[in-house]
């Protein structure tokens with residue numbers, strides 16, 4: 333924790349403007365301040381809850397086929413308005429817009445590209461649960477013709493120059509990386525400043541906590557079933573320790589918990605989705621979160637490869653995601669490799685092995 337004196341602006345000036353990073357360049361700090369302004373406005377709108385008149389469905393569907401909530405539409409508009417006018421961006425992509433949104437001709441165009449999910453976990457809105465916003469910043473490829481189209485965005489996540497999310501919980505926090513660690517800022521509401529409260533967050537390598545939507549179990553592949561079953565077996569199984577499970581249905585909330593105290597989050601390949609691609613969108617969910625997790629010492633894989641190395645096929649493409657504490661994610665990756673080589677061991681319930689609950693010494 334910090335002493336509460338470093339604001340987001342000072343952090344960005346010190347980190348980017350006084351010591352420019354080779355990947356970033358002029359204007360990135362100003363762009364991130366625009367993003368932070370959007371987040372403050374969204375935070376204020378969400379705080380009004382049902383009084384804001386924005387609960388419920390917008391009666392429209394986004395390109396992924398998800399029903400849009402009124403707040404999905406409102407928060408998308410807030411992002412666009414705060415970020416398009418400043419001459420810093422060339423184009424934007426959002427979960428809530430079908431196509432690339434080029435910066436309109438009436439504004440100057442800049443060198444950056446922004447991909448965002450303005451309201452993650454929107455099923456939580458109407459129950460006053462935790463939601464978030466996620467964003468990813470790329471540099472426009474050199475020499476690309478104006479205005480930037482899809483191709484500018486279809487690059488792997490390791491080229492991101494910044495990524496972050498806002499979590500709208502009991503307090504609003506902005507968690508950010510510009511490639512020098514992952515840092516968290518807490519919104520001081522009465523003053524309107526984001527204040528640095530968590531410097532250089534490190535995800536513990538080990539954990540006893542996992543997060544997955546267990547109602548999808550019948551659609552998972554064997555390596556994920558194996559891992560989850562072993563966690564559920566707890567100390568009487570091969571892991572020889574008990575695990576706890578969480579599911580908040582907001583990736584932001586899950587990743588935030590993992591950054592704060594460790595854990596594993598999985599939205600794996602499953603047989604419901606075409607091409608076994610899982611649920612999460614690569615450009616504005618998986619990539620920025622993977623960047624933050626790696627910058628905090630964790631890992632993020634699809635099961636078979638590093639998420640940040642996946643080359644996007646389309647703006648709204650999906651990808652399986654397994655991220656969090658290094659040793660657990662490595663284990664899950666190994667289970668995928670063993671499965672691919674046909675080396676899975678058949679599952680035997682610990683109820684019938686040497687640590688069985690039914691053995692006299694265990695039940696005594």
Ligand code: AFP
Pocket residue numbers: 398427449451452453454455545581582583584599611612
């Ligand atoms: P939205 O961006 O549409 O709100 O979806 C959120 C999300 O993609 C992700 O945050 C959660 O992990 C996941 O959905 C929860 O989905 P399930 O309802 O399938 O558990």
